[in-house]
Amino acid sequence: MRHRNAGFKLGRNTSHRRATLRNLVTSIITMDRIETTITKAKASKPLVERMITLGKRGDVHARRQAAAYLLTNESVDRLFAVVAPRYGSRNGGYTRVTRTGARKGDAAEMAFIELIGAEQELNEKAQKRAEARAKKREELQKQLEEQNPPAAEGEGKE
Numbered sequence: 001m002r003h004r005n006a007g008f009k010l011g012r013n014t015s016h017r018r019a020t021l022r023n024l025v026t027s028i029i030t031m032d033r034i035e036t037t038i039t040k041a042k043a044s045k046p047l048v049e050r051m052i053t054l055g056k057r058g059d060v061h062a063r064r065q066a067a068a069y070l071l072t073n074e075s076v077d078r079l080f081a082v083v084a085p086r087y088g089s090r091n092g093g094y095t096r097v098t099r100t101g102a103r104k105g106d107a108a109e110m111a112f113i114e115l116i117g118a119e120q121e122l123n124e125k126a127q128k129r130a131e132a133r134a135k136k137r138e139e140l141q142k143q144l145e146e147q148n149p150p151a152a153e154g155e156g157k158e
Contacts, residue, residue: 008043021047024113026071028095029079032122033114041097041113048113052094055084086117 010017024044027034029051036044051069054062058080067076087094098112114122 008039010039010043022069022071025051025069026075028113028115029070029075029083030072032118033112035100035110035112037103038097038099038109038111041111044113045095045097048095048115049092051079052084052087053092055079056087058084083115086115 100110
């Protein structure tokens with residue numbers, strides 16, 4: 001029987017599990033969306049929601065509690081300045097777990113965990129990445145054309 005056995009052990013000892021979850025929560029707050037295993041996503045969901053609730057409180061004590069858990073000062077600043085104000089009128093349910101299928105190497109079930117309402121920012125980031133990729137592709141094409149100039153028409157014909 002597993003009565004009163006709540007939580008996820010994730011196949012790790014206590015300190016490793018805590019470090020893993022702190023890394024996940026910090027990454028979710030800084031990047032709005034990460035891909036991880038379903039179990040890790042489910043384990044980190046309540047922790048992310050607790051951090052956002054601290055961000056909504058917004059006082060000095062809440063900032064210190066968040067700073068004690070999150071790994072970087074940038075993530076704490078982003079939590080209080082960007083993420084928490086996004087959910088001012090919402091009472092919980094700040095995250096979404098979306099299954100993406102099996103990982104190729106070990107067939108682990110993967111999922112995206114993302115902050116709800118961050119779709120606009122994520123779309124802007126994806127668009128910027130696509131533009132950068134297109135620009136890089138054009139530069140590479142120019143370099144290839146400079147290295148291998150096409151033969152002039154009529155050359156070699158007699």
